Structures are given as structure tokens and as C-alpha cells.
Amino acid sequence: MIRHLIPALACIALSACTILPKVEDKPVSHAIAAPQHGTASTTSRRINRQLAKDQSAFLLLEEAKEGLDWRLALIDSATSSIDIQLYLWHQGASSSLIFFRALQAAERGVRVRILVDDFLLNSNEPALAALCREHPNFDVRIFNPGRVRNNSFGALAEWASNFRSLNRRMHNKTFTVDRSLSIVGGRNIGDHYYGMDRNYNFIDLDVLASGPVVDDISDGFDAFWNSSHTFPGTHLSSKRMDSAVQTYQTSLRTSMEEDFAEELRNYPLDRQDWSRMLGKLPAGMHFGKAEFIQDHPEVHEDNRQLVRTLEEVQARKQGEVTVVSPYLLPSDASIENIKNAEANGVDIRILTASLEANNQPLVDGHYRKIRARLVDNGAEVHEFRPDPNPQVRADADVPPVVAKRITLHAKTIVVDNRRSFIGSLNLDPRALDINTESGLLIDSKPLANELNEWLEELYSSDNSWAVSRDANGKVQWQSRDTTRTTEPPAKWSRKLMSRISGLLPIRDQL
Template sequence: MVPKVEDKPVTKSLSPPKSGVLAETARRLENTRDEEQSSLLLLDEAKEALEWRLALVDSAKSSIDIQLYLWHDGASGKLLLDRVLRAADRGVRVRILVDDFLFNGNEPFVSSICRYHPNIDIRIFNPTSFRGNPLGSSMEFLLNFAHLNRRMHNKTWTADQSFSIVGGRNVGDHYYGLDEHYNFLDLDVLVSGPPVREVAKGFDLFWNSAQAYPGALLSKRAKREILEERRARLLAYLDQEKDGMLRSFPTRPKDWSREFARLPHTMAKGKAVFIQDHPDREQDNRQLVTSLGTAVGKQSRELILVSPYFIPGKGMLESMEQAVKEGKDVHVLAPSLAANNQPAAHGHYKKKRKPTLRTGAKLYELRSQPDKSVRMMADVSPVRSKIVAMHTKAIVGDRTRCFIGSMNLDPRAIKINTESGMLIDSPELTADLFSMLQKIRRSESVWEVTLDERNKLRWSENGVNFQDEPPAPWMKKVTSRIVGWLPLESQL
């Protein structure tokens, strides 16, 4: 059982340094736009999403703050962990805040990092007390359900308070094109400008909250030797995979000056606002949902909703129906069962197909075997995954405004978890996002779902109609059907 926290240091985000490629590039970008504007770059391809995270870490001079739902131990996880440790070695202060739900099992290593590396600290959001004890953890979860059921789903990545990445990607191979079983279509935005300060403030709020538990206290078995042994294993793995799984990425720190020098010519301009929920359940007013509801209501012509786990409630369905009555085109993009990594969520999404279509909205489902141009967004050489799954979370309005963040359009995101994201008013960036969604919505990559004259669901492919749901692995079908019978919608 983890000890109670007696004295937890309060730390704040460091101001941008006066020199360094990140701070200098941020100042150059500032000179290219109006004062209230930001510089924005859409990260819709897995390869560039990992490259820009590496670029921020390798280029940081004073600070790195990372907030995630999970950090998987795979090729990308090892690569990023090695780079973060190297940044700390050269004096960069690193703070990592990770949710606890999928974090059990690494307690001695986490505690060893926190105790024996002077420049890196890790905190765990809302941890269970009984570590490594499945029975104790289960009993604790049941007895303290309301508290432990609330998870931190936020995802931000900030360096030198000069650049932030905000969006839907955690750390794991399927987010960065390196999973042989399935890779995600996903989405982030790289931003420089006023929102970075708000991301930094938001990180501090979570970092210093009562829910953030110091990693140093997770285990009594912390040893310097554990840290040294793990680092040696990381180096051996990276040397082994530099011409293998990781051949598309630099396995040692590099100079990214050339890439940053191109940003003034490639980043879009626009107004952007960072929004997030409050870490304390008692103080949380669901800021993200409120802000999105207001923003969605302002659209006059078109609304595109993209979510991997689309389970609209009564209020959302009524809003969609009202938008259609007002003459707006409403489109929904969700994954088919085969392209959904969470068949449990699909079990309740499928019950929402007909209600969604009855609002007048158009519904599209991503295929697990999309066309080559879409697959290239998800896979990174040498990997070709068995399927392409969907993890993209976005809202596009009137092709001029958009939301990119961590929030699914499901009950858990709307009512339970904490979420974060960026509201963006930029015709230039939104045009890039719309173009990407148009590529995905081509007939070779999606089925259009409609209702026929008998009120039966119909899937269309190149003008050919099917009455049965597109094929999927039998285990996904079984899981989806069983969970769909259970009264679990509020938890999905």
C-alpha cells in the first residue's frame, strides 16, 4: 500500500529561455503573425507526430512537461524515454504526469528515476493504493468507485514553454505507426503562441493538485542500480532496432534546426484557445464540454464530428437534429467494428446508428483496410499493420474553425474523465484538416451508412449496398454483442 503524502513540493512551469532553437523559433514565428494569433501545424501522420515530439525533446534547453493518459513500453516508448532521460542529463527539467489506470507494474523503476535523477520527476494521477495486489486494487476500486473511476485523459507535450503538442496521441506504438497488429489514424496540433502559456498553466494545475501522487513514493524498492540497468537495456534495444523497427527515426539525439527553420513557412496562423477540465472532481464544471457546445452552436453551414467512440446522448442527438433543421450539413465519421480497437464501445455505438441517422446527419464508418493514401498516414516503414484503426478526435465547423483534442464523443469523456484540447479559428489550418478528412471519407476507405425505406441499416460501397454489418473478427463481434446487452453505456 502506498504511503500518504506528507509534503509534496509545488513546482511551476519555467519561463521560456532567452536562447535556444525553440525560444528563437517561437520569437521568429511571433514576428510573422498578429499579436493575438498563434502558429499552428496539423500533425495527422504518425511519422511526423513522433518526429516532432523527438524534436521538442532534443531541442529543449530548460524544461519539458508531458501529460498523458498512458505510456506504453514499446519501441516508441523506449525511444522517447531514452530521449527524455538524455534531455534531463544535459540539465533540462523534466516533469511527466501520467494517469494511473494503465500504469501498474513499473513502480520500482518510476521511483528510481524520481529519487536518483536530479532533473526528472514523475507524478501519477489518482493512483490506487494497493499496488501489485489485484484483489486489493479491485476491492478499493469498488469501495471508492466515484473517485477512482475518474481518469485523466488529457494529452499535452510542452518544451521550453515555447511549443506545445495538443491532441489525441499517448505514447504507444500504435499511435506512431510501429504496431504490427493495428495502427491508429490520429491527430495532434503543434502550436506556438499564446495558448502555450495556457497549456503550461493547465499542466501546473494538474501537477500540483491533490490527485497527483509523487512517483518517488510509489515503491520502497527504488535503487540507483535499477535506473542504471534500465538505461543500459534502453541503449542496447535502440542499437538493435536502429536499422530495424526504428529505422525511420533517429535513435540518437539530432540537431533539428533545419526542421524548425521551415516552420515560419509551413505553420498556419489563427486564433487558438486551450481548454481543459479541472483535476478536482468537486471543482470541475466540465469546461471542455461547455466550450465545445458553445462553439458548435455558432456554426452556420456545416458540422463534421469525428470520434473513435461515438456514443451520443439524448442532448447531443437533439442538437444534431436541430442543426439539420436549421439547414446545416452534419457529418459523423466513426470506425467500423473492424477498425475499432474497443469493441466494447462499439457495442453501444451500434445502438446509436439509427438515432444518429434519424437526425438527418450523414454517417460514415472507417474501413480497417483503407486505401493506400490513408494507410500511409497510419503506418511507418518497416511496419505494415494488419488493420488501420481510428483514434482521431476532431470537430470541424464551416471549414474555418475546428477542435482538436483528447475528448471522445461518449459519456465517459463528457461526464467523467478530465479532457483537454484546442479550439482553433483558422481557415488555413481547418482547410488542411478538412482535406485530410475528405481523403479518409473517400469511398475506398469508408462505408456510408444509411437507412433504407424499411428503416433497415444499409452500408454502401462504390454504389453497392449491403444489409449486413461489414465483416470483423469473431472475437470483436462477440465482445461487442455481449457488452451491448449490458447497462454500461454511462461508463463508456
């Protein structure tokens, strides 16, 4: 009965919806070669002259403000191309600023390509389509979009009838200019990532790269941009709109000056000269060999390359593995591997989010079921606090904004204090089995040392709860001067969502 009901409901819903057309003539485009002039490419060449064969250079971006500063610096310094690939583009202060500066770059002749997943796309689609049609240097593509637009019931019906296909999302995050400098990591575009949200801000992590690995990142962007799953922004709507570029620029400037003036107090609205900051970049970077890893955009060719590579790396581990994943739902086999590794003398430390420091409480409902097993199998488990010390809070908040709580969003793995993975991958079924992911695997002892110093502060008793068992075998949480045998405090609504989630058979979708 239900099998026949879903198509019928879909037909009713679709009758009142905007339906995306099928596009047969989507143009193919590729990264533009690094230019011979411009601040970004010149800086990159200065860095690359210091590199040994097969090496690249890296700068960790641990603070929210530096994450946004470097993105603005790259946009403003670009002379030929900007390629941005994201899972989320949330409307707000930071997104308005980045979009405005990207439009300024397009106006001066820089080709801008933005590839964003469709799952939580929130945009005025007629205006965006008109902008892409009008501006020769500005283009947007949407990954795996639902064809039903502007109708929530119709979109839900489409998801119900086409779940397997639409459930696969692009979680990759890369940001490349002039095929010279790239940012890879966990940050999307949205105020939580850049210290501008008053409810919660993220502790997150990116890495800025120069060297031959940038070519691999750029080629990876092209693979997704030209894949069969991307939809041209020009076709999101056929509605005509005159002077779309001017309308967008005026609207963005108005919102930045009137709606987001306080949040953007630390940022210039218009293009700036970043040559001083870029001039200091070569001296601040770590050198090492790196591999850019991403899953294949095409379903039939996706062999979960990122997961396979990380499994191989950890299989060769010797002494210590440090893992940070805000959403932690490893498989039964992975939990058993922890037990075997610990038996062989490998120390495994895991930092995840406590319930109040997790922006996805549904995940917590299933993490709670495995927490004790992780401890029993020998892992050193910590849960990040929503009220960290001032030093850590300063990485997440950007004054004058002070968030009510700080949540964990960084994703990284450090093996034997030498090899580091920084990227988009969480250790949960959605990341490991469903979505596409990307990241950098970096072999650099100096970078791993700096990363571990930062992680030590997150793991400290000031900023996380250490989970263990007490003398009676009961799970306990220790932090600062407190030991408790009940879970750390969280709002009742989050507790309720966690408990309900834990009762539902949805683990493989989290």
C-alpha cells in the same frame, strides 16, 4: 450482505499488497520561463514575430511518423524544460525511444516532468521511483493512483470499494518544451500511435502550436501537476536501487538495439540536430486565434469546461459541422439537437469507427443502438474502414511495419470551415461526464481548410462506409463499389464482445 463483503475482501487482499503511503509534503513546481537561447525557443520567437495580436500559429500532425519526429525534435531541442502529460504510456519501441531521449535531455540539464494517468500505467515502479529520487532533473507524477500496487486482486478490491473516486481518469494529452512549443491532440505514447504495431495502428491527429496559447497549455499542465490528485513518482516504492539512471539508460538502449531494431529503423537512437526541420517550421504554419480548454483537475471545481465550451461553439453554428470521434455515444438530447440543427439547414457529418476499425469493441455494442437514429435525424454518418487506401494507410503505418488493420483514433470537430477543435475528447459518456479532457479550439480558416482536405479523404468511399437507409427503410452500408445490408465484416470475437456489451447496463461508463 454484499455491502459488508466488499470491505472484508479488501482487507484480505490488502494484507499481501504494497500500499502507497500518504504524501503530505509534495513539492509545488511551475513552468520555467522560455529561455533566451536554444533551437526551440529561438524558432518560437521567429514564428511569434509574424503573429498579429492574440494570434498563435499551428501545424497539423496527421501522419504517425511526423507525430513522433516532432516529439523527438522538441525533446532534443529543449534547453530548459520538458512537460509531458498523458493518459497512457505503453511499453514498446516508441516509448523506449522517447523515454531514453528524455533522460538524455535531463542529463544535459533540462528539467523533465512527466505526468501520466495511473489507469493503465505499466512500469517497474521500484526502478522508476529510484530514478526520480536519483536524478535532480527528472520527475514523474501519477494522476489519481490506486493505493494498492503489485496485486491484481487487491487492486480490484480497492476499485470495488472506492469506485467513484478511482473511476475519474485524466485523459488529457499535452507535450510542451521550453514554454515555447506545444503538441496537443489525441496521441499518447505507444506503438499504435506511431505506426510501429503489427496488429493495428491508429489514424490520429495532433497540432503543434506556438504563440501565446502555449503559455495557457503550460499553465494547464501546472494545474494538474500540482493538484491534490497527483502522486510523486519518488514515493511509488521505497526500495533502494543504486545507479538507477545508468541502469535505465543501459536497459533502454539494449531493448532499442535488440528488441525494437526493426521498428526503430527510421529513427536515430541518440539526440539529433533538428535545426533544419525547425527552420522550415515558420513557413508551414497557419495563424489564428486559439483557446486551450481543459477540465479542472479537482473534482469539486470541475464544471466540465471543455464540454460546455464545445456546446456553445456548436450552438452558434451556421452551415456545416464535421465530427470525428472513434467512440460515438452521444446523449439522447444531442441526437435530438442533430434533428433540430438539420431542420435549420445545418449539415452534420459524423465519422466514427466500424467495428473492425475500433480498438474498443465494447463501445460498438451501444453505438449500434443509436446508429439508425442518427441517420433518421439527418446526420451524414460514415464508419471508417480497417483496410483504407494506400494514401490513408501511409498516415498510420511506418515502414517496415505494416499493421493487419488500421483503426480510428483521431478526435476533431470543424465548424463552418473556420473553427476547429483538436484534442482528447471523444463523444462518449466517459469523456463527456467522467474523465478530464483537454484540447485546442482554433479560429483559423486556413487550418480548417487543410484539416477538411484530410478529413475528405477519410470520409471518401475508399476509406469509410456511408450509412443510410435503402428504399425499403433498411439500414445499408455503401463503400467503394459495394452496398450491403448487413454490418461490415469483423472478427467473430469482436462481434461477440459488441453483442455482450450491448446487453449490459454499462453505457454510462463507456
